[in-house]
Amino acid sequence: MRKAKLWGLLGMLFVSELQAAAGQAEEKKILTEGETLNYHCVYTRKHSQSQKAWQRVMDGGKAETLAFTEKTSKNSQELGGRYFLEDNTTQGAVHVRMTNVQVSDSGLYRCVIYPILSNPEVLESLRLVVTKGPSASTSRDKNPPRDKAQTPTFPPATKAPVTQPPPKSTAGVSRPGLEVNPTNVTDVTRISVFSIVIPVACALVTKSLVLTVLFAVTQKSFGS
Amino acid sequence: MSLRCALLAWALFTLLRHGVAQKDSDCCGPIVPRREWRGLASNCDRKLSLPKSYVVVSHTAGSPCDTPDSCLKQVQNVQNFHKGTLGWCDVAYNFLIGEDGLVYEGRGWDIQGAHAGGGWNSKSIGISFMGNYMDRAPPQRALRAAQSLLACGVARGALSPNYEVKGHRDVQDTLSPGDRLYDIIQTWPHYQD
Numbered sequence: 233m234r235k236a237k238l239w240g241l242l243g244m245l246f247v248s249e250l251q252a253a254a255g256q257a258e259e260k261k262i263l264t265e266g267e268t269l270n271y272h273c274v275y276t277r278k279h280s281q282s283q284k285a286w287q288r289v290m291d292g293g294k295a296e297t298l299a300f301t302e303k304t305s306k307n308s309q310e311l312g313g314r315y316f317l318e319d320n321t322t323q324g325a326v327h328v329r330m331t332n333v334q335v336s337d338s339g340l341y342r343c344v345i346y347p348i349l350s351n352p353e354v355l356e357s358l359r360l361v362v363t364k365g366p367s368a369s370t371s372r373d374k375n376p377p378r379d380k381a382q383t384p385t386f387p388p389a390t391k392a393p394v395t396q397p398p399p400k401s402t403a404g405v406s407r408p409g410l411e412v413n414p415t416n417v418t419d420v421t422r423i424s425v426f427s428i429v430i431p432v433a434c435a436l437v438t439k440s441l442v443l444t445v446l447f448a449v450t451q452k453s454f455g456s
Numbered sequence: 457m458s459l460r461c462a463l464l465a466w467a468l469f470t471l472l473r474h475g476v477a478q479k480d481s482d483c484c485g486p487i488v489p490r491r492e493w494r495g496l497a498s499n500c501d502r503k504l505s506l507p508k509s510y511v512v513v514s515h516t517a518g519s520p521c522d523t524p525d526s527c528l529k530q531v532q533n534v535q536n537f538h539k540g541t542l543g544w545c546d547v548a549y550n551f552l553i554g555e556d557g558l559v560y561e562g563r564g565w566d567i568q569g570a571h572a573g574g575g576w577n578s579k580s581i582g583i584s585f586m587g588n589y590m591d592r593a594p595p596q597r598a599l600r601a602a603q604s605l606l607a608c609g610v611a612r613g614a615l616s617p618n619y620e621v622k623g624h625r626d627v628q629d630t631l632s633p634g635d636r637l638y639d640i641i642q643t644w645p646h647y648q649d
Binding site: 259272274276277278320322323324325450451 | 509575626
């Protein structure tokens with residue numbers, strides 16, 4: 233019985249470490265369908281003269297280049313027409329604009345140096361979350377509503393279902409999610425429930441596991 | 457007996473977990489607040505979304521100071537120059553470091569600074585060493601104060617645990633933070649060019 237408690241605690245600690253590791257270094261933006269993403273990646277002066285590219289990173293790590301800046305004009309080629317890049321070398325920033333974002337645009341994006349090497353030099357990463365209809369909240373910890381993946385409007389077609397980040401991390405690593413068909417109202421309720429109940433439940437579970445172990449240890453040391 | 461011990465252990469552990477879950481600001485060393493150095497009110501309104509992943513280190517290129525009294529005066533001077541002469545909403549930096557070994561609150565963790573240009577300001581915390589460090593280095597106590605401040609930033613959740621330090625000259629065309637100080641920050645564990 234005591235062994236089971238100890239293993240339970242170790243398991244919980246391991247999981248929380250994983251969550252901590254997954255939630256680092258990604259910026260996150262939450263937009264509503266139809267809005268325009270305005271974002272910028274910064275870079276140091278050693279990259280002033282380099283071209284930059286905007287990529288989407290798929291599940292499994294494969295990256296798709298959506299736009300890249302021209303050598304002379306510092307503005308982007310319009311691959312697909314929705315992505316615009318403007319490299320401001322004085323500021324040390326590449327400004328990215330993605331118009332009319334859709335739920336299917338949700339995912340991981342990044343600025344990289346162009347031409348892209350086999351081991352790409354990544355400037356910054358962005359986790360984009362696009363919600364349907366009026367945004368439930370702009371808080372970082374909220375879950376986006378789940379929805380069937382819509383037909384993409386640009387090549388190549390993305391067939392992966394809209395991914396669901398794990399509820400507790402602030403910027404989760406994306407994982408194939410379950411496909412559900414909730415209505416908008418249920419979505420809002422579900423979001424509030426998930427974002428409150430799950431963190432609280434997890435905190436309680438962690439604490440009680442820790443207490444149980446401590447209790448077990450004190451029992452043992454008092455020879456009962 | 458064992459029940460009492462268990463209750464005590466429970467109380468201690470709840471406090472410990474609670475403390476760890478909080479933003480650990482108790483780990484922060486002393487920072488001279490605005491009110492203490494008699495700073496003029498800030499008119500800045502651009503907030504920083506935290507945590508930030510970058511720290512930009514600069515120097516003021518102005519006069520150094522090595523006592524709390526003289527540094528208090530010097531922070532006021534820097535603010536007067538930025539607000540009065542340059543017409544900015546506040547002193548440019550999020551924090552300033554004196555050769556007295558103290559950290560001075562500038563715009564703080566939550567307000568965007570004006571220390572590294574339009575791209576980097578919204579993405580970084582700017583700290584500035586008061587003085588000109590082309591030909592001389594800041595004293596150890598000032599460097600320690602800066603390191604302590606950055607550790608504090610991580611503890612508070614204002615800086616990502618894997619934040620990157622840049623020299624001002626890495627992000628803008630400038631001599632700042634001065635050759636000697638730039639050499640030093642390049643040895644810092646979080647420095648990335």
